[in-house]
Amino acid sequence: MSGINLSLMKKLLLIALNLALLISACTTAVIEDTDPNTLPPIQGVIRYVPEIQGVMTNYCTTCHSGPAASTGVNLTSYQNVRFYTESGNLVERVNSTTNPMPPSGLMPAIERQRIAKWVEDGFPQN
Ligand code: HEC
Structure with a gap:
């Protein structure tokens, strides 16, 4: 040749x-499984409006809203998102590599870090 x-x-x-x-x-x-803990810490407070509501709208409410919300979990209000985060398995599911929410695969680490920081900050509403 x-x-x-x-x-x-x-x-x-x-x-x-x-x-x-x-x-x-x-x-x-x-399936991005970067550990949010390896990101630089978030400066400032994370609130439901606008940050967490934005995450829910972008990744969750196509399934988790309205009367036919998946498994009855409606993630369109502060009270509900706080409830499933504080008392349910929302944090566990959004960080699960084997059974993630959304089901198509983990959200980027930055979004999961926002949720973790919101918990840490004590669920500020707005
Ligand atoms: C494509 C549709 C879809 C999307 C998008 C989606 N979910 Fe789900 N979700 C489901 C279905 C179906 C179930 C019930 C089956 C299961 O638990 O896997 C569920 C279950 C859950 C549960 C478990 C509730 C329980 O009582 O065990 C939580 C918490 C949850 N989703 C949170 C979220 C969050 C937060 C997001 C966005 C980051 C999200 N989901 C995105 C369809 C979806």
Whole structure:
């Protein structure tokens, strides 16, 4: 095989590899299990409005709202989110690698760190 063909082969191989990576990145659910404790600490207070409400809206309320909320858990009010965080298994589920919420995979660590800080801060409402 000539040198030119060999370098062409290498290029094609690289392109194929990149395509494979791209496709797998697009089709695989992102299971990010970075430990929120390894992030730099959050400065300032985390409140239900706006931070926690934002997390719920972005990751939870498609399933957990309205009369048909998944397993009856409605996460659209301060009282409810506080209840499931303080007295239920919300924190455990959002950090579970085997049984996470949302079911498609763990949220980015920064979102889970916000929830942890909200607990630590004593559930400020707004
Ligand atoms: C795609 C739909 C869907 C999304 C999105 C989703 N959930 Fe769930 N959730 C469910 C279903 C279905 C169940 C009941 C089955 C189970 O426990 O796995 C459930 C159960 C739970 C439970 C357990 C309640 C109990 O009594 O044991 C908690 C807590 C919870 N979800 C919190 C959340 C949070 C917080 C988010 C967002 C970070 C979220 N869920 C996102 C569908 C969803």
